[in-house]
Amino acid sequence: MTAVRLYRTMALIREFETAASRLMASGELAGFLHLSIGQEAVAAGVCDVLGPADYLTTTHRGHGHCLAKGADPRRMLAELFARATGYCGGRSGSMHVADPALGILGANAIVGAGVPIALGGALAAQVLGEPRVAVTFFGEGAVAEGVIHESLNLAALSRLPIVFVCENNGYAEMTPSSTHLRASSVTEYARPHHIPAESVDGNDVLAVRDAAQRAVDRARSGDGPTLLECRTYRWHGHFEGDAQGYRTTAEVDLWRARDPLTVLRKNVDGLNGQFDDIDRDCADEIAEATVWARAQPPAALESLTDHVYRAQEVG
Ligand SMILES: Cc1ncc(C[n+]2csc(CCOP(=O)(O)OP(=O)(O)O)c2C)c(N)n1
Ligand SMILES: [Mg+2]
Structure with missing residues (x-):
């Protein structure tokens, strides 16, 4: 059942990131950690209408998108722990998880940089005649990057099978969107490219799913790209450890109070018992995954230069 499946995806992301937050606070994880707690409905709603062959790219805040696309929480956590059995052999940490087998062409720490990679995936699908769709997630902080507009232009010109999903959470690091964008909605940037666009409540997973379904159907049937703006909010700081002096606790x-999991509970009748069971199952799954990941071997030092391209030595 759709609502149960969507709730499970959101609950799994919530548990995963809550665990990651605790592990970071206790000093077990290295590097930066950007959490999407509060934004789970976007990942769950969009990825619910994708198939395993569809492509996805994401950002520095991408755990939820990868999990919703089918990534194994155990290998995701192993990656955060820098273990050899993590998705990237412990090399990527939180911000560069990739798994081509799941169509995940990569999270990306460079703002906007995942967008042209998804565009390339969509172009390849079109050229090869494959029925794949590419979805790229980016924040509203990426909208002023030139590459977004070049990508929108190319996608529109070639009617590429791509969905641009902007997670508008109101802030780029410490900067509120009203101080770096004139448009009141990111959808306005689709208009000059003649790309259909929709703005939805990003905390309502059913609304996100419906809009994503329309966009993916359009892409799959050869009608080209769509821009979807999902308005949402991150509960945690920009990164774990952010002092958050730029916003109030009241905000x-x-x-x-508009928790996407609670919103779904309110929008459907008679499923609270099942949702409670899912909460417990997800907590157990992530607790088990954490124990497994922690016990995995670290990446071997001798493997440090594996996957590094070097010019061949000339004799
Ligand atoms: C090209 C580039 N410029 C600046 C940064 C530093 N930076 C990291 S995250 C971020 C803000 C991103 O905001 P947004 O796109 O809204 O995503 P959110 O963090 O809100 O999910 C910035 C400016 C970067 N990583 N890459
Ligand atoms: Mg943002």
């Missing part, structure tokens, strides 16, 4: 509380 955060307003959005916490």
Whole structure:
């Protein structure tokens, strides 16, 4: 059942990131950690209408998108722990998880940089006549990057099978969107490219799913790209450890009251018992995954230069 499946995906992301937050606070994880707690409905709603062969790219805040596309929480956690059995052999950490077998062409720490990679996936699918769709997630902080507009232009010109999903959470690091974008909605940037666009409540997973379904159907049937803006909010700081002096707790509380998991509970009848069971199952799954990941071997030092391209030595 759709609502149950969507709730499970959101609950799994919530548990995964809550665990990651604790592990970071206790000093077990290295590097930076950007959490999407509060934004789970976007990942769950969009990925629910994708198939395993479809492509996805994401950002520095991409755990939820990877999990919703089918990534194994155990290998995701192993990657965060820098273990050899992580998705990238412990080399990527949180921000560069990739798995071509799942169509995940990569998370990306460079703002906007995942977008042209998905565009390439969509172009390849079109040229090869494959029925794949590419979805690229980016934040509203990426909208002023030139590459976004070049990608929109190319996608429109070639009617590429791609969905541009902007997760508008109101902030780029510490900067509110009203101070770096004139448009009141990111959908306005689709208009000059003649790309259909929709703005949806990004905390309502059913609304996100419906809009994503329309966009993916359009892409799959050869009608080209769509831009989807999902308005949402991150509960945690930009990164774990962010002092958050740029916003008030009252503002955060307003959005916490619009928790996407609670919104779904309110929008469907008679499923609270099942949802409670899912909460427990996901907590157990992530607790088990954490124990497994922690016990995995670290990447071997001798493997440090594996996968590094070097010019061949000339004799
Ligand atoms: C090209 C580039 N410029 C700047 C940065 C530093 N940076 C990292 S995240 C971020 C803000 C991104 O905001 P947004 O796209 O809205 O995503 P969110 O963090 O809100 O999910 C910035 C400016 C970067 N990583 N790459
Ligand atoms: Mg943002």
